Structures are given as C-alpha cells and as structure tokens.
Amino acid sequence: MIGNDNVERQGPGALEFSMADIKHVVVLMLENRSFDALLGRLYANRADFDGLKGDESNEWDGRRFNVWTSEAMTPEAACLPNPDPNELFADMTEQIFGAGSQPPSPPTMAGFVSNYMRTATNDPRGVMHGFTPDQVPVISQLARSFGVCDRWHASAPNQTWPNRFFVHTGTAAGYVNNSPVRFPYLMPTIFNRLTQRQRSWRVYFHDVPLTATLSNILSELPERLYPFEDAFMSDAMAGRLPDYSFIEPRYFPSIVFNRMPNDQHPPHNVAYGERLIARCYDALRNSPGWEHTLFVVIYDEHGGVYDHVPPPEAVSPDDACPDGFRFDRYGVRVPAVLISPWIPAGSIVRPPAGSQYPFDHASILSTLRKLFDLGDPLTRRDAAAPDLLAALSLTSPSNSGPASLAFPTAAPSADEIASAHRAPPNDLQQAILQLASALPTGSAALATHLDLLDSAKEQLAVTQCATVGDVLLQVEKGFSRFLRTPRL
Known part of the structure; x- marks a missing residue:
C-alpha cells in the first residue's frame, strides 16, 4: 500500500521502503x-x-x-x-x-x-x-x-x-x-x-x-x-x-x-x-x-x-x-x-x-x-x-540495469543542418518565436504580472518567419535578453 511515509513491500524477506530512499526525480519530456x-x-x-x-x-x-x-x-x-x-x-x-x-x-x-x-x-x-x-x-x-x-x-x-x-x-x-x-x-x-x-x-x-x-x-x-x-x-x-x-x-x-x-x-x-x-x-x-x-x-x-x-x-x-x-x-x-x-x-x-x-x-x-x-x-x-x-517494488535498489547504452554517435552533416534551417517552422517553433518576443528583459521587468501582460501584448505583433533559421535568430535574441547571460 502507499502511505504518507512508506511503501510496504510484500513477500519473503520484504523490507519497508521509505520514500526518503528516492532523493532525485529526473523527468525528460520529449515531443509528439x-x-x-x-x-x-x-x-x-x-x-x-x-x-x-x-x-x-x-x-x-x-x-x-x-x-x-x-x-x-x-x-x-x-x-x-x-x-x-x-x-x-x-x-x-x-x-x-x-x-x-x-x-x-x-x-x-x-x-x-x-x-x-x-x-x-x-x-x-x-x-x-x-x-x-x-x-x-x-x-x-x-x-x-x-x-x-x-x-x-x-x-x-x-x-x-x-x-x-x-x-x-x-x-x-x-x-x-x-x-x-x-x-x-x-x-x-x-x-x-x-x-x-x-x-x-x-x-x-x-x-x-x-x-x-x-x-x-x-x-x-x-x-x-x-x-x-x-x-x-x-x-x-x-x-x-x-x-x-x-x-x-x-x-x-x-x-x-x-x-x-x-x-x-x-x-x-x-x-x-x-x-x-x-x-x-x-x-x-x-x-x-x-x-x-x-x-x-x-x-x-x-x-x-x-x-x-x-x-x-x-x-x-x-x-x-x-x-x-x-x-x-x-x-x-x-x-x-x-x-x-x-x-x-x-x-x-x-x-x-x-x-x-x-x-x-x-x-x-x-x-x-x-x-x-x-x-x-x-x-x-x-x-x-x-x-x-x-x-518501486523491489526490496532494495538491486536492479542495476545496463551499465551503459549504445547510442547513435554520427554527427549530422552540414547539408542536413542547412536543410533544416531552410525548412518551414512547425507550429511549436512559431509559438516559441512569439514567446521569446514577449519575455521581459532581466529580473527588473518582473515586478508585476500586469507589467508582463502589457509587455507581452505590445511585443506579440511578430512577423511570421518563413524558415526555421529565421525563427531561431529571433528566438535567440528574445531569450538572450531574458537570461542573465546568453546560454543558447
């Protein structure tokens, strides 16, 4: 059963598993x-x-x-x-x-x-x-x-x-x-x-x-x-x-x-x-x-x-x-x-x-x-x-799993990347463009939600870009203004 403090494990030699045994939750969310x-x-x-x-x-x-x-x-x-x-x-x-x-x-x-x-x-x-x-x-x-x-x-x-x-x-x-x-x-x-x-x-x-x-x-x-x-x-x-x-x-x-x-x-x-x-x-x-x-x-x-x-x-x-x-x-x-x-x-x-x-x-x-x-x-x-x-039903952390995983290592070609830049942006990329344009500049612009809303309404008149590369240029500008230091 699941309680506030412990999850009890059933069976011979079962131990009581404390939820404190999980100290790190890591979530990777991919797309579509x-x-x-x-x-x-x-x-x-x-x-x-x-x-x-x-x-x-x-x-x-x-x-x-x-x-x-x-x-x-x-x-x-x-x-x-x-x-x-x-x-x-x-x-x-x-x-x-x-x-x-x-x-x-x-x-x-x-x-x-x-x-x-x-x-x-x-x-x-x-x-x-x-x-x-x-x-x-x-x-x-x-x-x-x-x-x-x-x-x-x-x-x-x-x-x-x-x-x-x-x-x-x-x-x-x-x-x-x-x-x-x-x-x-x-x-x-x-x-x-x-x-x-x-x-x-x-x-x-x-x-x-x-x-x-x-x-x-x-x-x-x-x-x-x-x-x-x-x-x-x-x-x-x-x-x-x-x-x-x-x-x-x-x-x-x-x-x-x-x-x-x-x-x-x-x-x-x-x-x-x-x-x-x-x-x-x-x-x-x-x-x-x-x-x-x-x-x-x-x-x-x-x-x-x-x-x-x-x-x-x-x-x-x-x-x-x-x-x-x-x-x-x-x-x-x-x-x-x-x-x-x-x-x-x-x-x-x-x-x-x-x-x-x-x-x-x-x-x-x-x-x-x-x-x-x-x-x-x-x-x-x-x-x-x-x-x-x-x-999390084992009585101890005994499933070590694969020591490592083989994964694709080939780098994309210059032609592949250039072609991706020339492609039309998908709906998500267009939405990210508008978000980047609406972000405030640094922590000083975060005083009130009303300030944010006014800023967003003013800046959301963004020209729809024809290519992914054009979108990316504008996105980089918006997020670089928002972050303490550029990290894109």
Whole structure:
C-alpha cells in the first residue's frame, strides 16, 4: 500500500521502503510521438501488455491503411511521418472520434488518416508508421530493463503547451492550443511548491526552455536554468543533482553547435532523441546518486501519430473553460518509461488495482508531492492522478540495469543542418518565436504580472518567419535578453 511515509513491500524477506530512499526525480519530456509508434511492438507475446497486434488500421477514400514499419532504419524512415501531422484540438478530436464525429460519440481512433489527408500531398500511410524495438533500441532496452507504462495518456487532447502545462501545474487554464497571445500564464506551479518547501530544482535545457511560459516562476527562472551540455552531465556524474530535475530537449537545429533537434517531433530524426535518452541514462546510472534516483522518460502528446487505445474520461482540473473544453477527457497514449534500481526488470507499470484513472502528466505532480511532502494538490486533476510509487517494488535498489547504452554517435552533416534551417517552422517553433518576443528583459521587468501582460501584448505583433533559421535568430535574441547571460 502507499502511505504518507512508506511503501510496504510484500513477500519473503520484504523490507519497508521509505520514500526518503528516492532523493532525485529526473523527468525528460520529449515531443509528439504516440505509444504505439515507439513502443507498441515492444513485447510480441505478453498478455499483460497492451501493444499492437498488427491488424490495426484506418480507412480513407475507400482504402484501408494498416499500421506498419519500415524494413530498414534509413534516415528517411527515422523521420516519419513527414510532413508533420496536424495537432490542434480540432485535429485531435477528428483523430480520436473519426471524421464527422465528436463527443458524445464513442472514440474510435479511426480519424488519423482522414485528418492527415486534409493536406492532399501527404502519404496516407505516414501517421500509421511506427518503429520496431531494434529501430529504437535505447528506449526499448530501458523499457525492458526497468518499467514501461502502457496506460499513460497525454493529459488532454491538445498540442504541446497545454500538455506541458499539466506536468508543471496540473492544468492548462482552459486553453486548448499553443497560445502565446495569452502569455503570461498565471497558474501556480510545482516549482513554486518546491521553493516554498526549501526543495531544490533545476530546469536543464538545450536551446529554449518552454518552462518560461510559466509567469509564476519567471523571477526565479534565470537562476534555475542550466544548459544541458555543460551542467546536467557534470551535475549527474558528480552527484550534484537537485531534488527535482526537468530536462528539455533541443527544438531547433544549430549551425553553430553542429546539432539537429533531438526532441523527436516529427519529422525530426528519432535517432537524435535516442541519443539524448541514452546520455541521460548513462550519466544517472554511473552517478553516486543512482540508487536514490527515479528517471522518467515521457512525451508531451501524440502529435497526430496513430495509437489504438481510446482515451478515457478525465477529471476536469478546474472550472476554467475559455475555449469551451472542460478538459474532461485525456489525450492519446504516449510513451512512458520508468527507470530506477528499485523497479523490477520487465515491469508493465499500471495504476494500482481500483484506481479510476490512468497515468497522465499530473502523475508526476502527484509523485513529487508525496515524495517531497509538498502539500495539497495543485488542482483536481493531480488530486485524482495515480502516483508512480508502487512501481518501486523491489526490496532494495538491486536492479542495476545496463551499465551503459549504445547510442547513435554520427554527427549530422552540414547539408542536413542547412536543410533544416531552410525548412518551414512547425507550429511549436512559431509559438516559441512569439514567446521569446514577449519575455521581459532581466529580473527588473518582473515586478508585476500586469507589467508582463502589457509587455507581452505590445511585443506579440511578430512577423511570421518563413524558415526555421529565421525563427531561431529571433528566438535567440528574445531569450538572450531574458537570461542573465546568453546560454543558447
């Protein structure tokens, strides 16, 4: 059972596990992949695993399109689906309920192809594509070596910002899409709770910290932001990690640093995200704090990519409803892997028997509150969310896991990076552009939320950039003004 202080382990020789044994929670949140796409083929013959059978399909224009994988993991296959699927609230409604249907009709998961084909040049098979374990060996090996959650849903059928809000605040304040024009966002955050209870936290980022959307931590954020390359790896290896670490991937290509995005947002190459996951794991696994660590790899939302499990109903986090949606149903399943020496290898992690709800991003909040005594729930959603503590079911930290992971090491070519710079920006990158333009300059501009709001309204008249490279130039300027020192 789970109590306020201990999780009791059952069986011969069982010990009482204190929640104090977990001193570091590390969360890496990647982008826009469904559970079926990355992990649906993880186990072929396990009755307790809800994966793909191979006959799942969507119909469009009188034709049937089954789930499928590429024969070889070519660079082109690693970037599927290409182009990027649709991911606005209206798009996800069609994907989940089917073309022409919406609640209260039952979710059929029959509208992925029809929605994708609203752009006539798309290949209808694109959103039905997925990967075999051999093609994404890093996340697959970690899922098998520790635990995989096949009942983890995005917090809502919405795109990136609303779902990332849920992992930090337990609500999206009623906003269904990426909405820079509504900045600043005033929801209380788990970071505020950590500060109030004198718990340490840091956000490790690559190029852009999307946590800067949260106005209630803007005054602290410049002191809490650390570059992944310079700080996370060294902090982990030296045993200096805080109580809570949140890791943000790279969202843009970089000519200066010769790097491609590693967020796995379609059509970004999943191999670069695999490398990021492996580097995080290797640093944690070989750190002095390994036996006291819970590492969670999750994705914010499915990004329009097919999954076969209908999302269930959810608890509305609050009464906010400016866009007409009460956030009373979950989004599509997303990949979720739990990694800790306290987790048995091969675990299929699901909410405890009798739990009314699946895991969602608010489960992170529920877990942090209980582990670190952070007080009452932030919202009704994280009050209802099952926590992750029951997954830590070993009587000692005896699952050492792989000593290291092989991961892709090839550097992207200059042509690949240049091509990425010339590509049109996706919706998330355009939203980041507007956010960067609205950020205040240094701590002096953080006096009041009203000042922030006025600044945002004045600066949000941003010209839409035609290429990723143009967006990146403007984003770098905005974040360099905000941070104490430029870190992009």
